[in-house]
Amino acid sequence: MDKYNKKTAFKKWVSAIEFNELSKEAQITIKNFDYYHKKLNFETTLKILLHAVYEELPSYREIGRAFMDKRLCQEMGIESLS
Template sequence: QADKYHKKFDFEHFLKVFLYGIDNECESLREIDTAFVSPDLQQTMTLDAISHSQLSRELAQMDDEILWAIFAQLLEKTRSKIPVTKRNALYLVDSSTFSLNTTRYPWADFRSTKAGIKLHLKLCFMDKEHFYPDQFEVTNAVEHDDNHLEVFVNQPEATYIFDRGYIDYERLDEMEADGYFFVTRVKK
């Protein structure tokens, strides 16, 4: 019975499994791994088993252009389902820093004792049922947030919410005059 499905795990299988995880909003590779107890899923994927470590190795080797293409397709699909209008355009802009090992990632400038990257994210929030990442950039952790203000605040008549790291009062005055709306805290 174990030979009933293909045993060879190739890129096509990995991509199907990866897209299954996205479509089912799996929160981890382990969750995808656990889903394979279902005989229906095994039959659909033509695999009898998969491990989270196997998925991790494949994901590490995946060309990032494929991930960009998947993100772009999902974003376009989401935008077409619920078009953004002046009334529902609310964007949350923020960044998160991820520390890395300086030996393995010497290019990721952060501090003298550790490396790091920063994920800058713009999230479109329409209501509690409809929100999605609209735009993102990954930079070295030393990159300051205010360098990304104009990158993410780019649709007039929308409302943006961001923290003090993005504040440049002169640029905010110009943006307000150009029809942008925003909510933030003052620097002091």
């Protein structure tokens, strides 16, 4: 069995990202992304994409299906992807 389970490994990935230490250009891009997207901010989008990579989900449709699980949505801090 692996040393880390999925939940702790995923939390390590996300916690390793320091948004405050990014370049000014990256921070401006993130700010613009958050300005135009009401329901999904950059951090949540990043979590969703990291989850998809970790679970090896092959398509956007599969990502959408994965987020039908209320517990997963709750962990990500969203109500749903629809």
